Amino acid sequence: MSQTPKLSFSNQEISGKAMLVEEVDLPLADGQPVAPFNSLRMLIPPGGCSTVDIHDSKECWFIASGNGVIIYNGETRLDIKPGDVLFYDSRRSHQVFNHGDEDILLFSIWWR
């Protein structure tokens, strides 16, 4: 395992409307993941948004910077700000819109 604790990112892609998604390269030990979750970071520029996402996995979002609006389960609309943490239960749709004037950076963690 690396001597530095700083992790790299891979599988960079553009998704939704101009959202940059990068997976966190969580380490392996003896070929097995050390973490019981997967992780990625998302950067959503002003005017951008994610796709509507819905899946069996449960997920948490950690809002690092920016301000925006999340539509949850097709019905709940809520404002988000830096420091917020959100939990999405299985099969609950979620989408984020950046209506602000700075990038939204957020971290996602998901697990079965």
Add this chain to the structure above:
Amino acid sequence: MSQTPKLSFSNQEISGKAMLVEEVDLPLADGQPVAPFNSLRMLIPPGGCSTVDIHDSKECWFIASGNGVIIYNGETRLDIKPGDVLFYDSRRSHQVFNHGDEDILLFSIWWR
């Protein structure tokens, strides 16, 4: 379970040098935690630092804002910036210093 996905925080405390720590209230389902990890957020003002932390649990830090320096395992010194993700293996000490001029906000996830 709540209709809003936004989570609350509890057990707020000051730790290290002026670091504000708040635990994320991750939800329960049928009395059991839904997440295979625990989580908290830390706010370290300019000039502040965390205590030296060392434990059996493995941990990831997600840097939300600010700039600082981490001392890892008593030997590795590295600069951190927003978007960085760090992994601390079991029994590897870690401490963060805010040498910058804005707050460091970071999220911690830890698990056995």
